[in-house]
Amino acid sequence: MSAIAAKDVKELRDRTGAGMMACRDALAETDGDLEKAVELLRVKGEASAAKRAGAETAEGAVQSYIHANNKIGALVEVNCQTDFVARNEKFVEFARDVALHVAAAAPLAISEDDVPAEDREREQRIALEFAADKPENVRERIVQGRVDKWLDEVVLLRQKHVNEAKYDGQTIEQIRQALIAETRENIVIKRIALFRVGG
Numbered sequence: 262m263s264a265i266a267a268k269d270v271k272e273l274r275d276r277t278g279a280g281m282m283a284c285r286d287a288l289a290e291t292d293g294d295l296e297k298a299v300e301l302l303r304v305k306g307e308a309s310a311a312k313r314a315g316a317e318t319a320e321g322a323v324q325s326y327i328h329a330n331n332k333i334g335a336l337v338e339v340n341c342q343t344d345f346v347a348r349n350e351k352f353v354e355f356a357r358d359v360a361l362h363v364a365a366a367a368p369l370a371i372s373e374d375d376v377p378a379e380d381r382e383r384e385q386r387i388a389l390e391f392a393a394d395k396p397e398n399v400r401e402r403i404v405q406g407r408v409d410k411w412l413d414e415v416v417l418l419r420q421k422h423v424n425e426a427k428y429d430g431q432t433i434e435q436i437r438q439a440l441i442a443e444t445r446e447n448i449v450i451k452r453i454a455l456f457r458v459g460g
Contacts (some may be wrong), residue, residue: 264402265289277302281373282419282434305442318449320347326360332458335363338451346444355440355448358422362433363453368417371450376416384411417453 265288273284273295279302287305291297321340328334339356346352370376388407392400413419418434428436433450441448 265293269293269295273298273302280418280434280438282432283438286435305438318342318447318451320344321449321451322347322353322356324353324356324360326357326364328364333364334456335360336452336454336456337363338453340449340451341444342446346446346448349444351440352444352448355436358424358427358436359417359433359450359453362420362423363417363455365423366417366420367455368420368453369415371417371453373412373416373419376412380415381408384408417450 265285269288270281270284273279273288274281276295277284277299279287283302283305284298287298287301288295291301318340320343321338323336323338325337326335337356337360339352339359341347341352369380385404385408388404388411391407392403395403418437419432421430421432422428422436431439437448437450
């Protein structure tokens, strides 16, 4: 299957309100068929969950994870709309698992929008230098591919959860979207902090 075009991901996102990763996955699963992708997102509850994305999230929880050696720890703030969901076992488990993941994976930012401009520009420069000797007609795709791969590694929502056995290789965003669909509330990872002794 050919690569998914960014314009198709944007169009699907505009139509459904689902997250970028969910849209890209849906298009990949449906071989780029926009109508089937919309249907797939609706079946998975992503489209309806995304409509809640703008809802205010004034409740939530702060969870922590301290590694067994007491040298690495993480704090996360995960917000939701109601106190009822904030006390929900699955919500609390999600927040704890995000804290564990942050301690293990050390993401640079929560979302793509949070990635510092200088870091993104540096990776773009490195990718351009790498692709400099490649044919001109594929250079842009190579650069975009390398930058996307880097974003998958450093952006929390794009990272696969470190507990792959539990989450079956899903990204943090996919897990978050599934929880939104289940709780029928907007859920936002608001803040993350990683602590290392001597770091």
